[in-house]
Amino acid sequence: xxxxxxxxxxxxxxxxxxxxxxxxxxxxxxxxxxxxxxxxxxxxxxxxxxxxxxxxxxxxxxxxxxxxxxxxxxxxxxxx
Numbered sequence: 001x002x003x004x005x006x007x008x009x010x011x012x013x014x015x016x017x018x019x020x021x022x023x024x025x026x027x028x029x030x031x032x033x034x035x036x037x038x039x040x041x042x043x044x045x046x047x048x049x050x051x052x053x054x055x056x057x058x059x060x061x062x063x064x065x066x067x068x069x070x071x072x073x074x075x076x077x078x079x080x
Contacts, residue, residue, distance in 0.1 A: 001021045001022065001023060002028075003019050003058070003059045004020060004025075004056050004058060004064075005017070005018075005019040005057040005061075006019070006020075006028075006032060006035065006056055007054065007055045008052070008054055009051075009052070009053040009055070010050065010052045011051075016057075019057075025056075028056050028064075028065060029056070029065055029067065032054040035054055036052055036054060036067060036069050039052050040052070048074075049071070050070070050071055051068070052069050053069075054068075
């Protein structure tokens, strides 16, 4: 079973040294998608713009997939 590492970039870089055994690159993409979704959910209370990316590396440390998301959470404009 292939082993994948998930490195996170969100203003800082966090390298994954443990990784996970997953059945396929498609399974690794699902994991990265879910991690991005969780990161956004955990950060929605801030009024900010964020760029988050997850680089998925294989056992040879080659980036085989990059999943990225940009979003902004700002207060509504005053009405009137």
